[in-house]
Amino acid sequence: MATTVHLAGEGNDEAHAVAEVIAAGRRASARHWVPATSGNFSARIDAGRIAITRSGVDKGALLAADILIQPLDAPLLPRSSAEAPLHVALYHQHPEIGAIFHVHSPAATVIARLAEAEGRVILNGWELQKALAGVTTHEARVEVPVFANEQDTETLAARVDARFAAFGADVHAAPGYLLSGHGLYAWGRTPAEAARHLEALEALFDFELSYRRFTP
Amino acid sequence: MATTVHLAGEGNDEAHAVAEVIAAGRRASARHWVPATSGNFSARIDAGRIAITRSGVDKGALLAADILIQPLDAPLLPRSSAEAPLHVALYHQHPEIGAIFHVHSPAATVIARLAEAEGRVILNGWELQKALAGVTTHEARVEVPVFANEQDTETLAARVDARFAAFGADVHAAPGYLLSGHGLYAWGRTPAEAARHLEALEALFDFELSYRRFTP
Amino acid sequence: MATTVHLAGEGNDEAHAVAEVIAAGRRASARHWVPATSGNFSARIDAGRIAITRSGVDKGALLAADILIQPLDAPLLPRSSAEAPLHVALYHQHPEIGAIFHVHSPAATVIARLAEAEGRVILNGWELQKALAGVTTHEARVEVPVFANEQDTETLAARVDARFAAFGADVHAAPGYLLSGHGLYAWGRTPAEAARHLEALEALFDFELSYRRFTP
Amino acid sequence: MATTVHLAGEGNDEAHAVAEVIAAGRRASARHWVPATSGNFSARIDAGRIAITRSGVDKGALLAADILIQPLDAPLLPRSSAEAPLHVALYHQHPEIGAIFHVHSPAATVIARLAEAEGRVILNGWELQKALAGVTTHEARVEVPVFANEQDTETLAARVDARFAAFGADVHAAPGYLLSGHGLYAWGRTPAEAARHLEALEALFDFELSYRRFTP
Numbered sequence: 102m103a104t105t106v107h108l109a110g111e112g113n114d115e116a117h118a119v120a121e122v123i124a125a126g127r128r129a130s131a132r133h134w135v136p137a138t139s140g141n142f143s144a145r146i147d148a149g150r151i152a153i154t155r156s157g158v159d160k161g162a163l164l165a166a167d168i169l170i171q172p173l174d175a176p177l178l179p180r181s182s183a184e185a186p187l188h189v190a191l192y193h194q195h196p197e198i199g200a201i202f203h204v205h206s207p208a209a210t211v212i213a214r215l216a217e218a219e220g221r222v223i224l225n226g227w228e229l230q231k232a233l234a235g236v237t238t239h240e241a242r243v244e245v246p247v248f249a250n251e252q253d254t255e256t257l258a259a260r261v262d263a264r265f266a267a268f269g270a271d272v273h274a275a276p277g278y279l280l281s282g283h284g285l286y287a288w289g290r291t292p293a294e295a296a297r298h299l300e301a302l303e304a305l306f307d308f309e310l311s312y313r314r315f316t317p
Numbered sequence: 318m319a320t321t322v323h324l325a326g327e328g329n330d331e332a333h334a335v336a337e338v339i340a341a342g343r344r345a346s347a348r349h350w351v352p353a354t355s356g357n358f359s360a361r362i363d364a365g366r367i368a369i370t371r372s373g374v375d376k377g378a379l380l381a382a383d384i385l386i387q388p389l390d391a392p393l394l395p396r397s398s399a400e401a402p403l404h405v406a407l408y409h410q411h412p413e414i415g416a417i418f419h420v421h422s423p424a425a426t427v428i429a430r431l432a433e434a435e436g437r438v439i440l441n442g443w444e445l446q447k448a449l450a451g452v453t454t455h456e457a458r459v460e461v462p463v464f465a466n467e468q469d470t471e472t473l474a475a476r477v478d479a480r481f482a483a484f485g486a487d488v489h490a491a492p493g494y495l496l497s498g499h500g501l502y503a504w505g506r507t508p509a510e511a512a513r514h515l516e517a518l519e520a521l522f523d524f525e526l527s528y529r530r531f532t533p
Numbered sequence: 534m535a536t537t538v539h540l541a542g543e544g545n546d547e548a549h550a551v552a553e554v555i556a557a558g559r560r561a562s563a564r565h566w567v568p569a570t571s572g573n574f575s576a577r578i579d580a581g582r583i584a585i586t587r588s589g590v591d592k593g594a595l596l597a598a599d600i601l602i603q604p605l606d607a608p609l610l611p612r613s614s615a616e617a618p619l620h621v622a623l624y625h626q627h628p629e630i631g632a633i634f635h636v637h638s639p640a641a642t643v644i645a646r647l648a649e650a651e652g653r654v655i656l657n658g659w660e661l662q663k664a665l666a667g668v669t670t671h672e673a674r675v676e677v678p679v680f681a682n683e684q685d686t687e688t689l690a691a692r693v694d695a696r697f698a699a700f701g702a703d704v705h706a707a708p709g710y711l712l713s714g715h716g717l718y719a720w721g722r723t724p725a726e727a728a729r730h731l732e733a734l735e736a737l738f739d740f741e742l743s744y745r746r747f748t749p
Numbered sequence: 750m751a752t753t754v755h756l757a758g759e760g761n762d763e764a765h766a767v768a769e770v771i772a773a774g775r776r777a778s779a780r781h782w783v784p785a786t787s788g789n790f791s792a793r794i795d796a797g798r799i800a801i802t803r804s805g806v807d808k809g810a811l812l813a814a815d816i817l818i819q820p821l822d823a824p825l826l827p828r829s830s831a832e833a834p835l836h837v838a839l840y841h842q843h844p845e846i847g848a849i850f851h852v853h854s855p856a857a858t859v860i861a862r863l864a865e866a867e868g869r870v871i872l873n874g875w876e877l878q879k880a881l882a883g884v885t886t887h888e889a890r891v892e893v894p895v896f897a898n899e900q901d902t903e904t905l906a907a908r909v910d911a912r913f914a915a916f917g918a919d920v921h922a923a924p925g926y927l928l929s930g931h932g933l934y935a936w937g938r939t940p941a942e943a944a945r946h947l948e949a950l951e952a953l954f955d956f957e958l959s960y961r962r963f964t965p
Binding site: 136139215280282 | 960962
């Protein structure tokens with residue numbers, strides 16, 4: 102009986118994660134942040150599994166059949182996105198992460214390329230920074246790591262891990278990172294928090310780009 | 318009986334103010350002016366009470382349960398926004414204010430930061446200035462005060478009061494102020510007027526930023 | 534009988550013009566071209582009358598009661614917009630004009646201010662110019678007159694008349710004009726043509742501003 | 750019987766192509782990429798026929814009656830768009846093309862004019878390039894040809910053919926080309942692929958323009 106209840110619970114968790122992924126894709130598509138079937142979205146079902154968008158679908162028209170149930174310790178399923186390893190690696194390293202959303206939004210994509218040489222974007226002086234978990238003042242220095250783009254996503258995942266492991270204490274590590282000329286990965290403990298982080302980061306990058314047009 | 322009628326009237330005023338706050342949040346969210354649960358919205362119920370959004374909710378999906386009924390002379394209610402003191406102070410000082418809307422809209426947020434050192438944005442030469450109460454010509458000089466951002470909102474509220482009290486007669490004081498890198502507070506005698514002021518100010522700041530890109 | 538039929542026809546023309554004005558306001562509002570109750574819209578009913586938006590209403594939420602039936606040879610009706618004289622003067626001078634739409638759209642408002650000293654914006658080299666009646670090639674030079682803004686709209690209407698009367702043959706006169714820091718007036722023989730001209734001109738000004746950011 | 754089935758199949762293909770053209774116009778209109786009745790859209794029905802929008806209609810409100818069934822080897826039908834020859838020429842030269850979408854989107858229109866002298870836009874370093882068929886890395890150099898605008902579309906079609914025939918092997922030829930100050934033609938093997946290419950190219954041009962504002 103316990104098993105039956107447990108399985109039912111698992112089924113609910115799975116359906117819930119799938120629904121969150123579909124909703125996140127739809128919201129991002131409405132903002133034009135995932136043009137031309139780009140972007141990918143995932144949510145943790147439990148300690149060992151995630152729900153993640155498959156490769157090559159319009160994220161504004163996701164169906165449940167477009168969402169893969171990927172065990173974290175198994176090989177990637179057929180039809181997986183080329184970027185699935187970046188999701189899997191983050192869920193492995195950070196058990197507290199509950200959802201990861203990746204978009205090709207314009208401000209993130211462009212600021213990442215402008216900041217590739219420096220390897221990071223520092224956010225400072227914006228009230229909206231406080232939408233990022235753990236940030237309590239606009240005076241905080243929030244560092245968003247920027248990585249050179251790389252088609253080998255296993256290699257890229259390792260670089261991301263190394264960078265976050267070595268993160269200094271002088272700045273607050275943002276719940277996200279940038280890939281130069283590519284876009285933004287943002288995450289949170291829950292899908293709602295990941296969505297808040299995604300929305301805050303793209304708005305902050307947009308503020309930053311607009312501000313920089315007037316400041317040499 | 319009079320009391321009963323009075324209470325009924327109060328109930329209607331309260332429900333009306335709550336509905337106005339919900340509508341204002343929805344409109345601002347549709348414009349992407351309150352990203353990541355930022356912003357807050359309030360409307361006066363009567364001389365002693367306001368309806369105001371609680372902390373940390375998506376302003377595009379407000380429910381009546383997300384709106385607090387805050388007495389102006391009582392301590393802030395649990396779940397109040399950190400910025401509730403800025404609302405309360407304005408309602409106290411200016412009995413004619415009927416609604417206050419605060420957003421993190423992009424033009425306001427960026428122009429405020431660009432103008433922080435100067436302490437104000439002067440609007441002049443735009444026909445749309447006439448959407449601000451009391452402004453009858455594009456030739457008016459309209460001053461929107463800019464304050465440095467500050468996490469202690471009681472302190473900030475006092476600075477705002479002092480500034481408006483000392484306002485000179487050579488310029489028209491706008492129905493709003495800016496917080497550097499933070500956003501815009503706009504108000505009006507009614508929710509409709511506050512909404513008009515909010516929309517006019519963000520459009521004016523957008524015109525101004527666009528114009529400044531071409532004028533050294 | 535003839536009279537009855539004639540009156541019915543008039544009633545239909547009036548209802549039709551009112552519906553066109555409401556639709557034009559709604560479309561402009563959806564584009565955020567009439568912020569804070571700005572803008573005004575009119576359509577000709579017959580040789581002697583127009584339907585025109587009254588002052589101070591949200592153009593995205595127009596009702597039939599917000600539209601005035603203004604005889605062209607009578608004094609302005611109560612609640613008329615301050616800019617009604619600009620509409621009336623154009624209908625008087627140009628019997629072929631069937632509709633006039635005025636907006637505070639961002640590209641028009643800003644480019645008008647940048648071009649105030651020169652007194653005109655020349656459009657040249659854009660395919661979309663061909664959406665303007667009588668323009669058959671991107672090689673045409675289309676001149677959009679720019680007038681300094683002016684609160685006395687009777688005076689302004691006279692300036693507009695004089696300018697169009699004196700229009701040279703070397704350029705194509707656009708079906709619209711700009712007011713510096715104010716916005717755009719566009720017209721057409723029908724409401725559909727006026728809408729097409731409005732949409733084309735704002736897009737052309739947006740192209741032009743974007744292009745100028747890269748060309749000294 | 751076979752004939753009957755075959756005819757039914759043809760009818761289905763035709764209805765399907767018409768529906769795809771209508772959907773493409775609606776999507777482009779929602780993005781404001783076809784202002785003032787500009788743009789045109791076509792889909793191949795079979796080896797000898799295409800469905801194509803007629804001249805002068807609002808692409809956001811297409812009806813089946815606005816779509817012409819044009820044989821590729823017959824003279825252009827009455828009411829054809831002036832740009833129909835550009836579509837017909839591409840379908841003739843490239844049997845694999847299944848749909849062609851042409852828009853006056855802002856980034857494409859402006860970047861084309863900026864790049865007219867150089868005759869091409871090179872895309873390099875953007876992950877979104879991978880949304881273009883055959884591009885497998887952001888390191889690819891993707892060349893989008895730019896042609897001077899020209900009202901004689903038969904002449905223009907010949908230039909386009911010549912350019913693609915002579916295309917070098919050092920860069921990947923994009924599934925589209927630009928007309929200076931005019932807009933973008935994009936195509937694909939299917940309507941879905943053409944839509945993906947259109948959306949990717951406009952986003953890439955927008956990234957590129959935004960990036961160039963910060964890089965001398």
